[in-house]
Amino acid sequence: MTKRETFTLLALIAVYYEQFELNQEKIDTWHKALKAYSFEELEENLLAHVAASPYPPKIAQLIQKKQVDSRAIPSLEETSHLIYNQEDPARPSVIEEELAKMRKILNIRRE
Numbered sequence: 001m002t003k004r005e006t007f008t009l010l011a012l013i014a015v016y017y018e019q020f021e022l023n024q025e026k027i028d029t030w031h032k033a034l035k036a037y038s039f040e041e042l043e044e045n046l047l048a049h050v051a052a053s054p055y056p057p058k059i060a061q062l063i064q065k066k067q068v069d070s071r072a073i074p075s076l077e078e079t080s081h082l083i084y085n086q087e088d089p090a091r092p093s094v095i096e097e098e099l100a101k102m103r104k105i106l107n108i109r110r111e
Helices: 003-016 024-034 039-052 076-084 092-105
Strands: none
Touching: 003 024, 003 039
């Protein structure tokens, strides 16, 4: 994420939340924390936050990953897809060729 995108994100927060003050120090410090993330991802998280909260977001709230419900039970169609669309394992000859390449790269001699 560029500093310009950080400014754009903070400007959006200032539009949505009147109490959010925008200044150069905030742009610089937020950019340090957010530069590893994509603008699109953070903007999407901001829009979700705006819909749910009357308070400006903290950095941690913008970078949260969406939670996946691990207790979901797949439907019959999803289960069938998982069972019948599995990739076949590699042939033993292919596996041995790849292992030989790795041994060569790592300079490992088999004795």
